[in-house]
Amino acid sequence: MSTPRLLEVIALKKHFPLYGGLLGQTTGYVYACDGVSFGIDKGETLSLVGESGCGKSTVGKAILRLYPITDGEVWLDGKRIDNLPGPQLRPMRRRVQVVFQDPFSSLNPRQRVRDIIAEPIINFGLAKGSELDDRIAELMDKVRLPRDAMRQFPHEFSGGQRQRICIARALAPGSDLIICDEAVSALDVSVKAQIINLLSDLQDELGLALLFISHDLAIVEHLTHRVAVMYLGKIVELADRRTLFTSPHHPYTRALLSAVPVPDPTVKRQRIILHGDVPSPINPPPGCRFHTRCPFAFDRCRSEEPILRPAPNSPAHGHVTACHLDVVPDTAEVAKAA
């Protein structure tokens, strides 16, 4: 029997009801996440990328069971967790932790750093007394904060340092998977790089798996093993990092990549400007959801929804794409057509 993946998400859906009318009846749904599937292995980083509102944070919160899912399954280490009642969820909550975008609002301003980090350790009954103190000191070392800083309050730190505290808290119960929900988006460029390096080092040291949710492809390139690109509640392409960054198939992925700055002033990248707004997730377009903005849309795209399939002509194992096109247009052609 093969070893189960650390996390397996199968056809996950989260539809938020809209209420209206005099009686407050359901008048429609926001199709925030609409059939998303992927897996993450131990020690692996999978990045979920896409524009704001594409549903990537909804996926993270649904995995964490911050709200009930509409349909689909979530498995952790071979055990289904999406339908577990509250008390049986505790072991999962110990193993899957989260780091949110805004470290200030996710830390209790009245608690000292020591108490913030101690809380999950105490809640899960993992240590007390001197063992607890040793564990906190060790976590401060791991996130490269001075040990004496544990007596301070969150407002006494910079944004990057506060995010280190959040990471220490996420590591505290001995987690296997950390969901980083735009965890570096609010930080300055140099601080972003430091936090990315820290996460990467912690992953090597502890064998952590990361689900890295970001709108910024330039950031994920330095950290991730695989990338899943989301558009309007669906994954449109998934591949290992190298394949996605060098041989993307889907026109949307190509457009996103064309916006990533190249750190070489002599290289000019052909930018693909997508026209039109992202359609509303309340009323997604029929067929391919990207067809209203895709420079290559043809009749079939407007009526038949493309399903994820192995990317044509891609030798990379696990490279899948949801596009009817077999022949990949090159970036210059996409830019011209857009």
Ligand code: SF4
């Ligand atoms: Fe564009 Fe059609 Fe492919 Fe969708 S299926 S990305 S509309 S070519």
